Amino acid sequence: MDARQTWSSQLTYILAVAGATVGFGATWRFPYLVGQNGGGAYVLTFCIAMIVIGIPMILVENAIGRRLHINSVDAFGGMANGKKINKAWKIVGWMGLCGAFGIMAYYMVIGGWVLNYIYNIIFGNLNLTSVVSADLTASFYDKSIINAPFAISIATLVFVIINFVILVRGAVAGIEKAAKYLMPILFLLMIGMVIRNLTLDGALEGIKFYLTPDFSKISAKLFIDVLGQVFFALSLGFGVMITLSSFVRKDENLVKTSVITGVLNTLIAVVAGFMIFPSLFTFGVAPDSGPSLVFKSLPIVFSHMFAGEFLAVAFFSLLMIAALTTSLPIYEVLITVLEEKFKIKRLKAIFITLGGIFILGNIPSLMATNLLSDVTVFGKNIFDAYDAISATIFFVLTSLLCAIFVGWVLGDEAKKEILFGSNGAHKIINIWFFYIKYIIPFLILVVFVSSFYDNFIK
Template identity: 35%
Template structure:
């Protein structure tokens, strides 16, 4: 097994966690839900719960040194095969990929085409995105397959030559371009308005639903419950300081989210745009704001979408790697063969996911009033990821056991920190995950 270098491990894990949700979801949530109060609240949750859960999943992978399915069997004291079923989390990645690559395909369209044909008014901006997302089947398929081929090409090269090299290049570039765009945004009059929108301190907006949303964002933003962090932990060197690595990942991810938010809202407010949520923020509000900058707006649009594409592709390689590692180990496939079998299967399903959101074929792939695209999202985010994360914490806390965990963490957790960490992963974090999973049934 080709291990990551120390910096490679941190950047690969960071690349996995920084995705499209960081760039369009976190900034909007902060602006709408208490500003600075939300940011501080989210930071507290991410440092306490997020870091603790990252350490637990990394630790299982680092000690087992194998794929997510076999890791649980290997670390169970009697090596009972029953525990392999926790590894079902590995199928979550390919399912996520069936719709994630569709959205990343939209990003590629706006990067290479939309950035040079910006809308002139809000109706045109909405129409362009609606046409792309619901009508342009060949363009969507082309963008989706481009993502799949690029992901497959990188992952087929393996952990060291593919995934690590990708993140060693793209993560620093992402930070450099984002900081450059932030510096430009700071020169605009609306920067103070964007700062106020994101950081005005309003504790009264921190409601029960906001708390649940923040908890969910911490969990899902860190790629927990998919086997991604576990397999990256397996590729890390023995004796890796998992505490410092986890803190770097969490803090850097929040930094990118805040920088993205300040940029986005500065551009939108400067050019009289409206801050919509979700995909509309990237594909409607921002292109319209960029169009008001004149020719310079094309450059800003290209650079911004390039960063979004970087964030997306570093996530896609991590999303598919757990399933690929299982195919490689279980059937003795080469990395190349396992990669293209997995990516081929995702591509077939992904074509139906694309059709489910189109005007012409949507009804054929809509079940109980919900499209296949949305079902894939719901199944992974509302069921598979929370279940995988919950069972991983239970396995670490009660199957591996407290004393073995203590021996595993002696190199980077002091006795006091270990006791705090164990309380979080054995009691607090499982309760939080259960609340996130069950809350929609009651609110």
């Protein structure tokens, strides 16, 4: 394939994609949404949604990305079925970039929170050697996260610099190396945490809450939360899958990699719940604490455990690794566009991307609860607004338009693209294509209208 780099093997590509999709979505966002939505009902609905919407949409973005081996904006150009594709379709790529910017604006700040917790636990500012109360962890969270703009600025900058050092190695080389070493460490840490939690005295209660569906909890909000989480968890709608698959060779089996990615992501998200819920119920901590669940509630849990400080540092290190394997590919979406579309040298493109997001996104987000607390967008602070606008508008609309682009513009070209390396899958691809063309757009539109109403109108 042209002068572009390619993944060294299918395994490294799968690890890179797994890394991109197993970030805070699985380790931070999924557990607190499970807690807020009553446990097992949410988990069951999430697993079904991954199969019904997640995996088919991974294949959509893989087909778009690999077709021209180009950045996530120009991927919506070229020819299809003998006709030149209307330039207006590149707007979909630009929308994906807006979503990528929006998520990174606050995502890196959460990385700063995690680094701040690791620092404070190691240096004894958050002492977990004796049992701590909910009041103490809430007070620490307010003091060290919500009202500590300078400390979080430094921590976020450190996290950005770690990303910079890896990204300088190249689009494939940096991400591939990081995924190759970090993903096995992530899996080992997760397994260790799960084994520790499952051996606790009250673990069974937590497992029951987590896995037993209470069908009375199923509601319109639960469906909106689940489908939003599927897009978030699989990095759909902000150019990540399109960019990563643009480095995939033509002989790779896209059907196989899409299924493996969806299954692996679902598995890791579900395993993440076993790291958290058994211990919450053992020590009587409320599972519905919301986004601050891992920061306010889990330190209480670790303070009850033998070697609690070590386990807390291990857990937050796991979060850090998960965040890093996701932030690298999202940055790469923007960097690749600057390199290929605007012919900017890679080092300069990295500086522009990381620096621009830090100044325009990270700094306002980390000041949203303190120095800029009076500034609101659609009634939300800056941090929450970046989350709501990127997840509710850009992710979902971009995914909707990707499905329409594949079904109605690329048509047979999309089927041909997927057949490269997947020759034995004619029937599956025909079923997938019909589903993408007629059913998925309707499902996504329903989610978009419902979530838009819930976030911005109600």
